[in-house]
Amino acid sequence: MTTAPDNERRERLKAKREAALHRPVLARELSAGFTGRWSRRQWAQASLFATIGMLIAAIVPGFNPQAPVTTQTPRHSMALTLPPLPMSRLRGQHGDSWQIVRVSRGQTLGKIFEEHGVPATTMHRLLEHPGVKQALTRLKPGTELGLDLPVNGGLRALRFDRDDSHRVELTLVGNDIRETVIERPTETRTVVLSGEVGRSLYRSARKLGLDGKHISTLTDEIFKYDIDFNEDVGAKDRFSVVVEQTWREGELIRTGPVLAATFTTGDKLHSGFRFERNGKAEYFTADGRSLRKSFIRMPIPYARLTSGFGTRRHPVLGTSRMHKGVDYAAGTGTPIMAAGDARVAFVGWKGGYGRAVILDHGRGYTTLYGHMSKFGNYKAGQRISQGAVIGYVGSSGMSTGPHLHYEFRVNGVHRNPLSITMPPPEPLSGAALAQFRTQTRTALDRIREVENIIYADVDGDDDSSSRVAKKAAPVKGGPKA
Incomplete structure (x- = not known):
């Protein structure tokens, strides 16, 4: 049978256990064996825990009980009046919306207008204006055009350079086109x-x-x-x-x-x-x-010599005979150039030469070009310049394949065009x-x-490349x- 003193003792022990469980750790460690003075170990432990607490408070503000609590700041909005637009902007007047276009390779006026939303009917109206079609139908890369395109309307004006010194501005006013020419001194x-x-x-x-x-x-x-x-x-x-x-x-x-x-x-x-x-x-x-030089020795580009000047076995007739010129093999359609400035003496079919051209260079010099597939845009009696295209390589006449037969004559005598000393050009x-x-x-x-x-x-500067x-x-x- 439990007596009253036993119950009191058990209650006191229970109270001590509860107090021990709720006692702070640092206090429990520091108070263990406390005799009225802290030992060296207790001072070290106290310093360590204090330092850790300060670091945590500095790094994580939420751990700091003194950190200020942010509050939601109320916001207010205010309606302000904007400065008035200029009248030219408000009314969409001339000069407020010029767009400068530099023509790129392959770009046409039609493409430029299409990219800027200008209808084809407007372009045709402009091209009908005197002088515009000649200036704008073949635009060179880099040409500068100006288009006046207001936000609330179609094309209002077009600007372009007629030449180095004059700029033309065409303004569309209803059904009319007004032209203004601006001089630009050069x-x-x-x-x-x-x-x-x-x-x-x-x-x-x-x-x-x-x-x-x-x-x-x-x-x-x-x-x-x-x-x-x-x-x-x-x-x-x-x-x-x-x-x-x-x-x-x-x-x-x-x-x-x-x-x-x-x-x-x-x-x-x-x-x-x-x-x-x-x-x-x-x-x-x-x-x-x-x-x-007065003459080009090789009047055809991208060709190879296949037969020289002199006696040879004819590839078609099979007999040995004089080859009075030189042959250059090239693909059909390869352009043939005039060896020098000349007057066209003959254009047409000439026996075994097939389609041929004869040029008279003056001072007794003539050249012949045979076996052409077609002629250039020249007729007998016309004067042409050195390098002009007089025809194209073919295989007409007595020929086994596409090539140019080229002859060089001096006073009617055939000469080897590869070795003859060409006459010097006439001096001034x-x-x-x-x-x-x-x-x-x-x-x-x-x-x-x-x-x-x-x-x-020059001798003291070594950087010649720059x-x-x-x-x-x-x-x-x-x-x-």
Whole structure:
């Protein structure tokens, strides 16, 4: 039987257990064996737990009981009046919505209008206006057009350059078209561009502002017969070119053809000058002789020689006979060029030659072209230039396959076109020579002046590939374009 003292004792023990279970750990550890003074171990433990608590409070603000509680800040909106639009914008007046278009390759006016939502009927109305069809039916890449397209309407105006100095603006007003011509002054400067070949002639010339056509003029027209550009040209060799540049409103809009050029390879100077003879532009040496040879030895591109000049066994007749020309094998339709400037003496069928053309070059020189598949657009009596296409390779007449039979005659006597010494071109004479010499002397002096400035320190500069320069001073009395 349980007595009252036992019950009291059990209640006291239970109360102590409950108190021990709810006592904080740190307090329980620090109070274990407490004698009134903390031991060194108790101080270390207290410091460790305090440091951990401070770090947790700093890193995780939620653990910090003193961290401020964010509250939702009320937001207010306010209606503000915008500044009024200009009247031109409000009414959609002229000049508020111009869109500039630069024509890309293959792009037509119809495509441009379609891309901008302009109906074809509007385009046809514009093309019927005087001068528009000629200016806009064949757009060159880079041509700039302006379209006035308001947001709330169709095309209101079209703007384009009629030429370098005049801009045309066509405004659509109801059923009418009003034309306004704006003058844009231009300035023409004759400049000398000079540079060294460096790593690449093409690259250096492009740095100067010359395009592919100018470079082809140097390599394929002026210096073609005097310089082998694959073998003879070094990095230190230099070239100078005289051209006319057209500027408008501070922008270079066009560079004209090469008027004069020099090319120095090693210690040798080559030069060429543009001059019009009988209304045709040619390039001449400094003493007035044409740089273009009188005759092309091979009047057909991409062909191989299959039969030379002399006695041979005829491939059709099977007999041994004189072959009075040379044969070039090529595919049917390959163009055939005139070997030199000439008058067309004969066009038609000529026995075993089949379809043939005979050219009279003057001074007793004639050439014959046989076995054509078809003729060019020339008739007997017409004058043609060297390189003009007079027909196309075929196999007409006595022929075993498509090829060109080419003959060269001097005063009616057949000569081998591969070995004969071609006659030199006719030099300038009389008043034409005097005018040419005046132009040549001025241009050449200007080139030398520019080169003396640019290459004065040529020995002290090793970076030849990057040395390109230009002189934009006028060349008075220079060669005419």
